[in-house]
Amino acid sequence: MKIIIPDIPKEGIDVDIQETITSDGAPFAIHARLKVVKIGSEIMVKGNLKAEVELQCSRCLKKFAGDVSVPVDVVYHPVEELKGEDYHEIESEELDSDFYSGDELDLISLLKEQVALNIPMKPLCNDLCRGLCPNCGADLNESPCSCSMKNIDPRFEELRKLLKERKE
Ligand SMILES: [Zn+2]
Ligand SMILES: [Zn+2]
Structure with missing residues (x-):
């Protein structure tokens, strides 16, 4: 036009x-x-x-x-x-x-x-989108993958160790 x-x-x-x-x-x-x-x-x-x-x-x-x-x-x-x-x-x-x-x-x-x-730089299909598992690539919106239980956020890893040590 x-x-x-x-x-x-x-x-x-x-x-x-x-x-x-x-x-x-x-x-x-x-x-x-x-x-x-x-x-x-x-x-x-x-x-x-x-x-x-x-x-x-x-x-x-x-x-x-x-x-x-x-x-x-x-x-x-x-x-x-x-x-x-x-x-x-x-x-x-x-x-x-x-x-x-x-x-x-x-x-x-x-x-x-x-x-x-x-155009948004980091668009989200939904604000609550869970994204993909960084480990196996599964779409976590569809179902939690088997590695989600084993993998703990590294920020919590130290805390987990401390808790474990206390228990022992
Ligand atoms: Zn999404
Ligand atoms: Zn996974």
Whole structure:
């Protein structure tokens, strides 16, 4: 979805994007409601973005569909400003700023970027996910494996020794 910058009316435009886009070979559905306003040479894009992405649980490695919801608040400056002296000023004032060149603003690439930035680093299929046994690799969500009884957390090993010594 491309916005033709000279066509943006004074009051701005509301954009509703519902699409399946592909990023890094993985397709995912996005739904974004954005308001695009042009003020002078700057273009403000504000709104909300929801994406359904395939995540992999960092504990049990199972793949699951996760929702990413991102508030969008980006200011686009004409790329010509990059050459100007005020560039550093802009950079420190606004964290979410970007540049456009020519007459077009590509909202899809903005949305892709926002999704990529907001994908959780260590997703969990469930807050209570037990993960895989580090010893035999069994999925502990399905059933406890036979080694879970024998293996004691190393932090408790010292305590166990002490208790044993006392008993003897
Ligand atoms: Zn999991
Ligand atoms: Zn095991």
